[in-house]
Amino acid sequence: MEYVPLQTRQKAAEIAGKRMDVVTFGFADTILILISEDSRLGKMYYVPLTAAPGGNLQAYDYGDEADDDFSLLPLSHLTPVSVLGGGSNEVEGKMYAVQIASMISRQNADERRRVVVGMGIARSSSDDIALGPDARRRFLDILTLVGQCSVW
Template identity: 30%
Template sequence: MDKHDDTIFPIINKQAARTIQGRHTEVLVSSFADKILILISQYGKAGSLIHTAIDQQSIAANTMSPTDLATTTSSFLLGSGSSSSKKTQLYRVYASHISQMINHQNPEESRPVVLSLALSIQEPDVDQNIDKKQEQDQRKQDRDLFENVIELVNECCVW
């Protein structure tokens, strides 16, 4: 029979939800012995799956000041789409920011993050000319979504 470390059981789960931009948004965070799993969805299902980790070499070199952001490495495991799509680029920002936030809040935390994102992010219509105001409004919506999602993730802190 396999032995297990009782200090890592039971698995810690936290969740939070709120309406963001008229969409029900849920966050579930699970703390496993070797990973942190974060599910973020506005569709009630898993979306793109991203594995992200802090670059331990930059931390080990001890060249970082407390205000520096750690370097992250992210890779899509599922649902990457086009690397030039707005959604893919924003998902990379979410993954990097969440890993850096965890590292900043707990510098001893070294577990990688597996992040599932299923968010309503509007892709620009390449056939339609949008004016500056529409572009600014869209950026404001993207920023508002980002800030609200990050707040929800912080409410589910397991690190």
């Protein structure tokens, strides 16, 4: 068995007035991403990057333009599964998990490791899930922070 060194990256930033920490681990079979606001962690999601056997995995070329509107759409074959926690903002957590897995797949089309996303992000208001302007900015800032911690 070949030894594969563990890759790690960590980054912190202030997002929407709160400290946000992202730590990523690149294991041989798993990419673990921990996103924590104010040193909390409450939910975990699993997203396989490969389609289920018999599933339809079609790659679609969305183009190379950085401003392309399609680049923000999650890939259709990715399905996040809650493995720890749950509750009122389950949709928001799954949205982050599938978007992060989509980003990984787009940045490295050969990536086949499973993705596990741990989150401890508080919703600042009841309209966050609707992605108003402030929530959308926070969502994109968090995705950017995760992208800066690439181990894929």
